[in-house]
Amino acid sequence: DQQVKQNSPSLSVQEGRISILNCDYTNSMFDYFLWYKKYPAEGPTFLISISSIKDKNEDGRFTVFLNKSAKHLSLHIVPSQPGDSAVYFCAATTLGRLYFGRGTQLTVWP
Amino acid sequence: GAGVSQTPSNKVTEKGKYVELRCDPISGHTALYWYRQSLGQGPEFLIYFQGTGAADDSGLPNDRFFAVRPEGSVSTLKIQRTERGDSAVYLCASSLTIDLAGYNEQFFGPGTRLTVL
Numbered sequence: 001d002q003q004v005k006q007n008s009p010s011l012s013v014q015e016g017r018i019s020i021l022n023c024d025y026t027n028s029m030f031d032y033f034l035w036y037k038k039y040p041a042e043g044p045t046f047l048i049s050i051s052s053i054k055d056k057n058e059d060g061r062f063t064v065f066l067n068k069s070a071k072h073l074s075l076h077i078v079p080s081q082p083g084d085s086a087v088y089f090c091a092a093t094t095l096g097r098l099y100f101g102r103g104t105q106l107t108v109w110p
Numbered sequence: 111g112a113g114v115s116q117t118p119s120n121k122v123t124e125k126g127k128y129v130e131l132r133c134d135p136i137s138g139h140t141a142l143y144w145y146r147q148s149l150g151q152g153p154e155f156l157i158y159f160q161g162t163g164a165a166d167d168s169g170l171p172n173d174r175f176f177a178v179r180p181e182g183s184v185s186t187l188k189i190q191r192t193e194r195g196d197s198a199v200y201l202c203a204s205s206l207t208i209d210l211a212g213y214n215e216q217f218f219g220p221g222t223r224l225t226v227l
Contacts, residue, residue, distance in 0.1 A: 046217075098155060102152045
């Protein structure tokens with residue numbers, strides 16, 4: 001039973017526009033939520049996180065929003081750049097373990 | 111390099127064989143994690159170590175899977191009597207320590223792609 005879900009396998013966005021990646025979760029015990037970025041043949045790299053007691057965290061072009069009542073989080077990338085093209089994994093943690101979604105392939109075209 | 115390294119990068123084996131996958135964590139990181147990523151899925155937790163001991167091995171799918179970290183640094187994931195369903199990318203990660211109430215960034219290696227024929 002998947003506790004972290006990414007229902008969109010892919011997203012295509014024009015360069016300069018906003019990319020919005022969505023994630024839902026079921027476990028109310030998660031302490032932190034994270035986004036990882038993955039290029040082919042490489043391991044995932046940490047992008048941004050948010051504590052379960054916050055509703056927004058911003059880091060440059062990346063902002064993560066958390067809606068605890070809806071058990072939903074999203075990652076906004078503004079402006080999107082071709083180098084952002086990668087698979088994005090949503091993840092959540094409790095008791096030292098990370099739970100990942102299936103990932104969303106983001107393609108940013110010029 | 112100073113990152114997490116994994117060897118081999120690719121491993122092809124036959125059903126029923128035994129395989130070992132190695133992970134070298136970032137120097138000084140006391141926590142080490144193993145994940146498995148099957149095709150079309152996200153990484154799935156297998157086991158993590160704090161120092162030399164397995165702090166949580168509840169993600170190991172069955173008793174064919176075993177992992178060790180004898181000196182608190184390098185770890186080996188061992189799979190006995192491999193099955194075709196074991197084919198996946200096996201990812202290793204390390205972090206400075208484990209915070210059970212928070213989060214310590216996990217740094218991932220490039221993974222080992224295991225193919226069982």
